[in-house]
Amino acid sequence: MAAAARRRKIVAGNWKMNKTVPEALALVRELRGMVASLGDTVEVVLAPPFVALQPLHIALEGAPLALAAQNCHWESSGAFTGEVSAPMLVELGCAYVIVGHSERRQFFGETDETVNKRARAVKAAGMTPIICVGETLAEREANRTLEVVERQVRGALTGFEAKDVAGFVLAYEPVWAIGTGRTATSAQAQEVHAAIRGLLGRLYDGETAGRVRIQYGGSVKPDNAAELLGQPDVDGALVGGASLKAGDFAAIVKAAT
Ligand SMILES: O=C(CO)COP(=O)(O)O
Numbered sequence: 001m002a003a004a005a006r007r008r009k010i011v012a013g014n015w016k017m018n019k020t021v022p023e024a025l026a027l028v029r030e031l032r033g034m035v036a037s038l039g040d041t042v043e044v045v046l047a048p049p050f051v052a053l054q055p056l057h058i059a060l061e062g063a064p065l066a067l068a069a070q071n072c073h074w075e076s077s078g079a080f081t082g083e084v085s086a087p088m089l090v091e092l093g094c095a096y097v098i099v100g101h102s103e104r105r106q107f108f109g110e111t112d113e114t115v116n117k118r119a120r121a122v123k124a125a126g127m128t129p130i131i132c133v134g135e136t137l138a139e140r141e142a143n144r145t146l147e148v149v150e151r152q153v154r155g156a157l158t159g160f161e162a163k164d165v166a167g168f169v170l171a172y173e174p175v176w177a178i179g180t181g182r183t184a185t186s187a188q189a190q191e192v193h194a195a196i197r198g199l200l201g202r203l204y205d206g207e208t209a210g211r212v213r214i215q216y217g218g219s220v221k222p223d224n225a226a227e228l229l230g231q232p233d234v235d236g237a238l239v240g241g242a243s244l245k246a247g248d249f250a251a252i253v254k255a256a257t
Contacts (some may be wrong), residue, residue: 003107007213007235009041009043009229009236010043010044010215011042011044011236011249012046012068012130012215012238013045013046013047013243014068015046015048015049015208015244016049016103017049018244019049020231021052024052025056025217028056028059034250034253039257042256043159043161043174044066045065045067046060046065046067047069047096047098050069050070053067053069053093057092057093067092067095069084069092069094069098071099072084072085072089072099073086074117074120074123078119085121086127089125090125090127093200095127095131096127096128097127098129098130098132098238099115099119099122099129099130100119100132100133102175102178111155112151112152112154112156115131116155116165120160130215134174134178135157135218136148137175137176145192150195150196151158153170153200154203166204166208166211166242167211168212169212170196170213171215171217172189172193172214172216173238174192174218176218177217178218180218180219181219183218183219183228190234193214196214197212197233215234216236217238217239217240218240219241221242222252225256236256242255
């Protein structure tokens with residue numbers, strides 16, 4: 001597809017609930033040099049825990065590494081003990097916010113509706129949502145993968161216009177591949193990515209569908225990244241475990257160049 005050439009690959013490290021602030025700073029010190037030497041053909045994003053955002057924002061000044069938060073609330077302020085809002089994250093230098101990660105859907109009651117509300121708050125604050133979708137093993141085995149993923153994409157994008165969506169990042173993360181070492185094959189990933197892009201074409205238009213970047217996530221490692229990232233509709237990776245080691249993460253970024 002001609003549009004693929006216009007999509008700059010995006011590799012993001014989702015650190016989940018890992019790394020204290022000193023550990024986060026140490027990892028970034030190692031990563032900075034490794035990633036800088038790879039040029040700017042790939043956009044590189046780090047999603048540390050909330051508490052490390054401010055220190056990393058300072059540490060990353062001038063570095064070609066963007067920051068993402070792992071979640072945010074949909075209200076901009078108020079009586080929501082323990083929550084963090086989108087305007088607060090902008091202040092800390094976040095360009096992206098991950099919304100709807102399967103761990104949040106599984107453990108924290110996230111629904112298609114709340115994912116949509118969070119994505120709206122992210123957009124309203126001037127950041128870009130990285131919207132996660134993906135089926136469970138039971139859903140895949142019941143041949144419901146595309147139905148589930150399409151429902152999640154439609155739900156997350158409710159109320160958005162084409163001009164908003166064109167800049168969004170979606171992440172296809174099959175739940176059975178997350179943290180299991182069991183990666184989707186490149187063919188399985190490409191099938192779902194192409195289906196998502198087809199849906200975007202139906203919901204909006206071909207131009208918009210051609211611009212949305214769709215990451216794959218789920219046990220992406222240095223030894224499988226090139227194969228996955230070589231698929232025509234795979235525009236990057238959302239990396240969990242392997243993003244906690246500078247050498248592994250840099251190798252995955254390199255595979256995207
Ligand atoms: O959930 C993920 C990224 O958001 C993937 O995690 P792993 O790379 O550890 O499988």
